[in-house]
Amino acid sequence: MSSLPTREPGELFGPRMTLFADVLSVGLATAVACLPLVTAPAALSSACAVLRGAGQGQPATAGRYFAVLRRRLRVGDLAAGAVAVAGALLCVADLALAGAGLPGAPLFAVVAAAIGTGALVVGLRACARPESLTDWPAAVRAAARDAVRDPGGCGLVLLAVATAALCAWMMVPLAFLTPGPMALALTAVDVRSAGMSGS
Template sequence: MPPSDRREPGEIFGSAFTLFADMLLVGLLTGVACLPVVTIPAAFAAASATLRDTAGNGAPAGVGAYIGHLRARLTAGPLASGLIPPLLVFVLLIDAALVRSALPGAAAMAPALALTALGATIVGLRATALDAPHRLSAREGLVRSVADPRGTLLLAGAVPLAVLLAWSIPLLVPLLPGPLAFAATAVDLRFTADRPQDD
């Protein structure tokens, strides 16, 4: 385990600040990589792998490391699963339309759709945070979401907070993937540390 306050010569801030800066850099890189939309799962998986490396060996995250992880994950499976985020957006648009409509059952359907979208987002985040051999497995993401309710609740708080920040401060949108990937990675690392026999 790396020392808690390892600093390079001339470095002013400690490792906690370095990790924060790495998270912001990874967030920006992930935001750019998400622009084609179908690359969203691969971009988040690359972010998680980069942050996992940073947490594991203390090496600072870099553009080259992120691009290497991204290239390794730009395969047919992750690109196909990249169609799911636009589907979630479509579900949320339907949800918003139901809230504004006077259709019978709209009051009950709108929260149900919102919870479904939140649940799918949490499972997706957990799936992208997986390390080998479960890399980008929606099934394993669902299993861990159910088996680790504490971690799922943490992500259930992180996702709406990210949405609120994006709505209230749009300038933060390019950086928000970093904290989300960081949260998903931290939750997965805690889960695997608590239950090593599952891996």
């Protein structure tokens, strides 16, 4: 039987619980950084970068998160946030118009929902890409290629979104903690996809 990892002096919990606590603290910091809405892509991308660094031995703390985010808030990051907010508003408006009883509304609603879902998956996968730290267009192109090559990863992203939405719906205060596990899931999907393309 293998021995369990030992705790460091002064550590209350084992390493797995420490990672869980770090993910929650990064998630809370991400939720705060997302409040202006246009900062959401940069905030989520920064969370993914911090959690990716945890796999390389770097600390995954809220302090490191804010240090990464401070270097990120450029015009390109805010433009990406504005595009994301405009896309979400357009999708909601299209679905509202489809629900108004216009001719061909059921087919239009299905097409609008499919396009919105595809854009959501590509956008979230772009946030997990390392390129998103410096070049959003390159990150979106790479995420679109990943979405085509790895439909299983897209399913995992949608499952993570559904889980986060369900947690927030069941208990509203959990909405402030869901960005951390969401960023962890997106980072894991990106690492998985990179491993599959490298093999």
